[in-house]
Amino acid sequence: MLLSEEYFKNTKPLNIVGLCGSLREDSCSYTALSESLTSAKTLGASVDLIDLKSLSLPYFTDEAKASDPAVKQFLEIIDNADGIIVSSPEYHGSYSGVLKNALDYLTKEQVKNKAVALISVGAGQYGGFAALDALDKVMKTLHGIVIPLKVSVSHSHKVISSGQIHSQEYATRLLDMTKELLACSERLGQFDGEKQYAYG
Numbered sequence: 001m002l003l004s005e006e007y008f009k010n011t012k013p014l015n016i017v018g019l020c021g022s023l024r025e026d027s028c029s030y031t032a033l034s035e036s037l038t039s040a041k042t043l044g045a046s047v048d049l050i051d052l053k054s055l056s057l058p059y060f061t062d063e064a065k066a067s068d069p070a071v072k073q074f075l076e077i078i079d080n081a082d083g084i085i086v087s088s089p090e091y092h093g094s095y096s097g098v099l100k101n102a103l104d105y106l107t108k109e110q111v112k113n114k115a116v117a118l119i120s121v122g123a124g125q126y127g128g129f130a131a132l133d134a135l136d137k138v139m140k141t142l143h144g145i146v147i148p149l150k151v152s153v154s155h156s157h158k159v160i161s162s163g164q165i166h167s168q169e170y171a172t173r174l175l176d177m178t179k180e181l182l183a184c185s186e187r188l189g190q191f192d193g194e195k196q197y198a199y200g
C-alpha cells in the first residue's frame with residue numbers, strides 16, 4: 001500500500017542518497033534520479049546526490065580504497081544513508097561501467113539492511129529491465145533490501161529531455177517508488193533501533 005504525504009510528515013527525517021551511473025550531459029538517468037530525490041525532499045527527507053561525473057572515482061584498487069579522498073567521501077555518504085536510490089542507463093544488457101566501478105568500492109558494511117530503490121533507462125521498448133535485474137543481484141549481494149517497485153523507463157530519449165520528464169505515467173511511478181523507499185527505510189530504521197535496544 002502506498003502511503004500518503006501526511007504519513008511522511010509525521011515520521012523522523014530520513015537521509016536518502018542517490019547514486020547516478022551516467023557520465024552524459026543531459027543524462028536521462030540523472031533526470032529520473034533527480035525527480036525521485038526532489039519527491040523525497042518534498043516528503044521531508046534530506047537528500048544527497050552522488051554524481052560520478054563530478055566525483056571522479058579512480059578505478060577500483062585496494063590502494064585507492066585505502067587512501068583516495070574521493071573514495072573516502074563516497075563511502076562516508078553511503079555510510080550515512082538511510083536509503084539508497086541507484087539510477088543507471090542500460091548498456092549491452094547491464095548497467096554502466098562507471099557505476100560498476102563505484103559499486104566495487106562498497107561492502108556489506110555500507111549497504112546491509114538499507115532500503116534500496118532502482119531506476120534504469122533505455123532507448124528501446126524494453127527500457128532498462130536487464131540493468132535492473134543486474135543491479136538487483138548486486139545490491140542484494142551487498143545485503144541491501146531492494147524494494148519491489150523498480151522503475152524502467154522505455155524510449156527514454158522521447159520521455160526525458162532538457163532535464164524534464166514529459167510523461168505523467170513515469171513521473172507517478174517515480175513518486176510511488178520514492179514513497180515505498182521512504183516507508184521501507186523508516187521501518188528498517190525502527191527495527192534497527194529496537195534490535196539495538198534489545199541487545200545493546
